[in-house]
Amino acid sequence: MDHECLCEKQADADDFTSEQWNLIDKVIEKYRDKPGALIPVLEEIQGITGYLPESVQRRVASGLSLPLSQVYGVTTFYSFFTMKPKGKHNIRVCLGTACYVQGAEEIVNRLTANLGIEVGGITRDRKFSLETVRCLGACGLAPVMVIDEETHGAMTQKKALEIIGRYDPAVLGAALAEETEEMVEQEG
Numbered sequence: 001m002d003h004e005c006l007c008e009k010q011a012d013a014d015d016f017t018s019e020q021w022n023l024i025d026k027v028i029e030k031y032r033d034k035p036g037a038l039i040p041v042l043e044e045i046q047g048i049t050g051y052l053p054e055s056v057q058r059r060v061a062s063g064l065s066l067p068l069s070q071v072y073g074v075t076t077f078y079s080f081f082t083m084k085p086k087g088k089h090n091i092r093v094c095l096g097t098a099c100y101v102q103g104a105e106e107i108v109n110r111l112t113a114n115l116g117i118e119v120g121g122i123t124r125d126r127k128f129s130l131e132t133v134r135c136l137g138a139c140g141l142a143p144v145m146v147i148d149e150e151t152h153g154a155m156t157q158k159k160a161l162e163i164i165g166r167y168d169p170a171v172l173g174a175a176l177a178e179e180t181e182e183m184v185e186q187e188g
Contacts, residue, residue, distance in 0.1 A: 015085070016049060016056075023048045024056065028063035038064065038074055042081055051082045087122050087129035089167050092146045093155075095132045098139035103156070107143060108132060110157040111164070114171055127168055 031037035061068040122129040141153025165172025
């Protein structure tokens with residue numbers, strides 16, 4: 001007798017409130033009888049939940065009478081859909097050639113240290129998520145960082161932290177304290 005592990009699905013389901021599940025169901029109901037509605041349904045639901053975990057994909061598949069494999073295929077094919085939670089502010093740092101040779105990797109290292117997350121992670125308070133991308137198409141501005149939809153060029157480690165500090169001053173405060181400590185150690 002085969003048994004399916006529901007622990008991961010339950011963890012996904014627990015991430016959402018009953019209000020969010022009700023909104024998800026309303027979106028599904030709105031599009032239920034419309035052919036080709038999968039992408040708009042996923043877009044609206046991701047706007048509600050922030051991401052599309054398996055539990056949500058199962059709900060969509062069931063509600064639209066589609067195979068789960070079709071919902072999963074669309075979710076993983078299009079880059080604007082994500083199966084991982086994102087922070088309120090999504091930070092993307094370009095690691096393309098132009099950005100890399102201008103120090104983008106050091107910027108990423110500084111961000112991971114100051115935010116306390118790895119690339120692909122999300123801060124505990126869910127304010128920030130951090131990603132690296134191969135190219136943002138702004139090579140003339142290298143190195144480049146994008147927060148949400150705002151592009152920032154000619155990045156340095158300090159400038160990146162200052163910009164993030166606009167979204168959360170505590171990040172900048174922690175960075176300044178660390179920088180001061182390093183200067184004291186160098187002088188002492």
